[in-house]
Amino acid sequence: MFADEPPSPVEAGEASPFPDGMLFALADAFRGALDSVETGDIILTMVWALGDPERRSDLTGAILREDWSAAVEVMTSAWPLDAQPGWTRTLVGSGGREQSLQAALQSAAARLGSVILEAERSGGASGVACLFSSALEWLSDREGKRGGEFSTPRTVVELVVALVAPRPGESLFDPFCKSGTLLAGAADAILVAGQDPPPERIAGQTPDTRTWRLADMNLSARGIRNAVGRRAEDPMRVDLYAGDLFDLVLCNPPFNVRWPADPAWSLPQWRYSVPSGKMTNLTWLQLALAKLEVGGRAAVLLPNNAAVSENSAERRARLDLLDSDFVECLVALPAQLFPGTAIPVTLWVLRRGERARAGEVLFVDASELGHMQGRTRRVLRRQDTDRIVAAYRNWSGDAHRDVVGFTESVAVDRLIEFGGDLSPRAHVRPAGTPTGTRAAALAVDQQVARLQILEERILGLDSEIAGQLARLTWKP
Incomplete structure (x- = not known):
């Protein structure tokens, strides 16, 4: 999902505080260890955690010690147990993917850390907030329609x-x-x-x-x-x-x-x-x-x-x-x-x-x-x-x-x-x-509205049919 797509509008645009291609490269490093949704989430969580000086010190220390439980605690301690993201279990697990995830996390922390320090020098706390917003816009664009379900595009927000x-x-x-x-x-x-x-x-x-x-x-x-x-x-x-x-x-x-x-x-x-x-x-x-x-x-x-x-x-x-x-x-x-x-x-x-x-x-x-x-x-x-x-x-x-x-x-x-x-x-x-x-313009808009309603109904029926088919059991 990440490797085959061109840079997003934010990453490719002048407003992005990230070096060209950086988020793309970070996502590629997590390939195989996490799915595309988890990859986006862990990158955003790292940007957020490294953006706070105290959390940054604790997280980099835990990563240097390879204390992955402590790293998870730093990044997710603000959230209740039932709201923890799935990648936390992979990071501290023993299912075979944890080593590649840990290596990707070490590399990402080093690369993001330097960008965040530069954002702090140039813009203080607002610079770090801008960094997170840019990463969120990038993730939204990468996830396509699903991205529109959790984020409003930056230019629309403005x-x-x-x-x-x-x-x-x-x-x-x-x-x-x-x-x-x-x-x-x-x-x-x-x-x-x-x-x-x-x-x-x-x-x-x-x-x-x-x-x-x-x-x-x-x-x-x-x-x-x-x-x-x-x-x-x-x-x-x-x-x-x-x-x-x-x-x-x-x-x-x-x-x-x-x-x-x-x-x-x-x-x-x-x-x-x-x-x-x-x-x-x-x-x-x-x-x-x-x-x-x-x-x-x-x-x-x-x-x-x-x-x-x-x-x-x-x-x-x-x-x-x-x-x-x-x-x-x-x-x-x-x-x-x-x-x-x-x-x-x-x-x-x-x-x-x-x-x-x-x-x-x-x-x-x-x-x-x-x-x-x-x-x-x-x-x-x-x-x-x-x-x-x-x-x-x-x-x-x-x-x-x-x-x-x-x-x-x-x-x-x-x-x-x-x-x-x-x-x-x-x-x-x-x-x-x-x-x-x-009046003609209104008539056109009304027809467009009808078409949009019919499209939504078709999508709903497709979903319902797929659900019914999934329940059927083949009997020879």
Whole structure:
């Protein structure tokens, strides 16, 4: 998986603090001793452990003594026994793979140690945090679609954080924080803005043990400890922070998930629609709003079909969200931003309470921005992010002028009359195209939404058929 792929966007890009090909070479050294998932995990764990001076001293000492039990203790002591990664048993075992793993660990510690020391000299603690983020992005890209399930791409994080502009003293929450990339990006922005300690109130919950470990390391590399609730496997039912409200909610949830219907669901966040066994993308918006303080902001990444779905419950939810005047901005992002999938997404910006442009929604069509890095990945450039953020800032500050082909501000009343369809392509008039083509653009988006829904259904049926076939026993 690692040896046959080209360098990832992060490793190949100018922003990577790792020497060219280094992570690729480290992964190759673990080949045979660990599988690809364990290989990525142990490299990230070593970056994290070596990034702290005290842990670095203890870990290098244990490796020099070849005391592998002590090395495991240094790298994993922060996690309970039932959250320990599988490679720890291989490292201290006697099954035949431990010697090659130990040799790879010794080599990796020496090579990573020098890079981490250089990061400390140039950037201090923030340099080490950047190092971990780069390694996490590299791992996400290497794992393809599975990588998108536990991490949000760096350039998308930068856009989300720049749009909501977290400030010192604000509290942060992510109801499905994966490996903590959005929370870490927001915390970095607060540190830069305020030159203060990390925010005191930062919280998230993540769906499984692996992502919990990654999120714990990602945030603790920034001095933020014990921020992530472990194993909220069903965030639609389980709120590990019940009663807590936050200034800022960020979320990149799983797309097009079918949560099973439950008549017991009477939670206050389901103000507009209760998860009903069908696709429930818009429930994430409700969940975000339910956790916001008055005056708070939310940014949620959802597939495009959430803005145009013809499902009656979702359409009703969009109309109710508009009527409550919570929706502030929608940004249509380009396809291929996420590893392993070409599904385009829309960024929703919500605000609970008084808005500077009450009764209006800003639509931004950024679907043609960014540039390709390799055959399958698109990344947003700095100028792309700056252009989107400037449009939002100008609109919020009453300096907005609609830009044909890029932005348009639309009255909420008109959107309700339009049926609650919120695709930016339906409202931003393409350059050189008459206004009347908006209906055609909407029709295209609705057809795309139907195709995405059918694709998800086909994938679900394939999985169900495979499961049924696995249960069959051949009888001659």
